[in-house]
Amino acid sequence: GAVVSQHPSWVICKSGTSVKIECRSLDFQATTMFWYRQFPKQSLMLMATSNEGSKATYEQGVEKDKFLINHASLTLSTLTVTSAHPEDSSFYICSGGSELNYGYTFGSGTRLTVV
Amino acid sequence: GQQLNQSPQSMFIQEGEDVSMNCTSSSIFNTWLWYKQEPGEGPVLLIALYKAGELTSNGRLTAQFGITRKDSFLNISASIPSDVGIYFCAGQDNNDMRFGAGTRLTVKP
Numbered sequence A: 001g002a003v004v005s006q007h008p009s010w011v012i013c014k015s016g017t018s019v020k021i022e023c024r025s026l027d028f029q030a031t032t033m034f035w036y037r038q039f040p041k042q043s044l045m046l047m048a049t050s051n052e053g054s055k056a057t058y059e060q061g062v063e064k065d066k067f068l069i070n071h072a073s074l075t076l077s078t079l080t081v082t083s084a085h086p087e088d089s090s091f092y093i094c095s096g097g098s099e100l101n102y103g104y105t106f107g108s109g110t111r112l113t114v115v
Numbered sequence B: 001g002q003q004l005n006q007s008p009q010s011m012f013i014q015e016g017e018d019v020s021m022n023c024t025s026s027s028i029f030n031t032w033l034w035y036k037q038e039p040g041e042g043p044v045l046l047i048a049l050y051k052a053g054e055l056t057s058n059g060r061l062t063a064q065f066g067i068t069r070k071d072s073f074l075n076i077s078a079s080i081p082s083d084v085g086i087y088f089c090a091g092q093d094n095n096d097m098r099f100g101a102g103t104r105l106t107v108k109p
Helices: none
Strands: A005-006 A010-013 A019-025 A032-038 A043-050 A067-075 A076-081 A090-097 A111-112 B004-007 B010-014 B020-026 B031-037 B044-048 B054-058 B063-064 B071-076 B085-093 B098-101 B103-108
Touching: A005 A090, A010 A019, A019 A090, A032 A067, A032 A076, A043 A067, A043 B044, A043 B098, B004 B044, B004 B085, B010 B020, B020 B085, B031 B063, B031 B071, B044 B054, B044 B063, B044 B071, B071 B085
Parallel strands: A010 A111, B010 B103
Antiparallel strands: A005 A019, A019 A076, A032 A043, A032 A090, A067 A076, A090 A111, B004 B020, B020 B071, B031 B044, B031 B085, B054 B063, B063 B071, B085 B098, B085 B103
């Protein structure tokens, strides 16, 4: 089945630094990648939707200059948290979609802790 | 954005009991999805529903897509300890996907 590989699975960074999270679709072409954030004991909140080769569409309240999304190829999308602060600490999950498995395949998530 | 109302928020049940949870929305969705998430992992798709009125089973799991396209339920029969986790419903409409708040299931042996 379709697999999305997400790395790193966890990261600890200092406040003010930037962190990049990668999601790769291993056996399908993800024309669309969704990025979610999940706080403890809460549901997944959609941050942005990116289509390969075009700019990401951000949800209301999500700062596009802080959460940089790149989807330059059909198999790779990245989320960079710039100038991270402790309040950015969260669980970030990507989900890759294509015509065959639209929005169905999630990465395993990245636990970000900003200290 | 659109919000899904998922209930109950949590359930504590005895092994062997049946479980039922549901989601409602103020908006119509073309697809309803049910996921299970275990700690520190991404959600895993359990059942996908594509047509209003559709009833689909996956082992001990059964889910239905409501006729109005604004609701869905998930049933788990004869629960076992490994059913423990958080279950999320999700509604999908074209390039938009929204999640319910989740139902935390605890199964006591």
